[in-house]
Amino acid sequence: MKCRFRCNCGKVFDGNENTQTCPACGSMLDTGNCGAIQVYRQGNFMGMAVGMGIYIDDQPYGHIANKGSVRVVVPYGTHKIHMTHTSTRTCNDPLITVTPQAPVAFVKAHFADMGFSIKIDPANPSDMPPM
Ligand SMILES: [Zn+2]
Numbered sequence: 001m002k003c004r005f006r007c008n009c010g011k012v013f014d015g016n017e018n019t020q021t022c023p024a025c026g027s028m029l030d031t032g033n034c035g036a037i038q039v040y041r042q043g044n045f046m047g048m049a050v051g052m053g054i055y056i057d058d059q060p061y062g063h064i065a066n067k068g069s070v071r072v073v074v075p076y077g078t079h080k081i082h083m084t085h086t087s088t089r090t091c092n093d094p095l096i097t098v099t100p101q102a103p104v105a106f107v108k109a110h111f112a113d114m115g116f117s118i119k120i121d122p123a124n125p126s127d128m129p130p131m
Contacts, residue, residue, distance in 0.1 A: 003036065004061060004072045005029060012062045014070075029073075035098030035105070036071045037079065039120075040128050042110040043067040052109060052118070055082040064109075069129050076100060083109050083118045090117035 003019065006012045011024035021028055041052055041064045051063030056072060056079050064070050064083075078097040088111075096105045108127055112119040 001071060004070050005031075006056075006059060006061055006072075012060065014062075031073055034073050034075050035100075035103035036073050037081065037096055037098060037105045037107065038069060038071040038128055039064060039081070039083075040069040040106070040108045040123060041066060042108050044111050050086055053084040055084070056080070058082070067129065071104070074098060076103075081107060081120055083120060085111075085118060088116065088118055092117075092119050094120050094122070096122075 001017055002014055003016055004012065004014050005019060007022035007025060007027055007029065009022060009025040009027065011022055013023055039054060043066060051065055053063055054061040056074060061072050076098055078095050080093055080095055082091050082093050096107060098105050106123040106125055106128060107120050108123040109118055109120045
């Protein structure tokens, strides 16, 4: 399973469930109390070639391609998700909670308001594309 990590040093990188260290600074990742938020960018004709930026708790977590999906490792708790696309900065910024009982949350993002905003909705595992 491909996962995205963010080290305390600020490095954002993709790995998998066996990833233990940051490739930038070599620190051990503290993933003992972590779940994940899987973000799916629904296919859309707008801005297909340009990635959507992902922000969790105001920290950048890289980009996601059109129709792309990424599983971001986050600590248990409630997190604010924000997404941007070129000049589109308006987003509904939902709060998503992951817990030991429900360690993976699913959301899907799409354009709204004729492309002037991005809406992120809760989703089900069956909404996700194959990884
Ligand atoms: Zn690091």
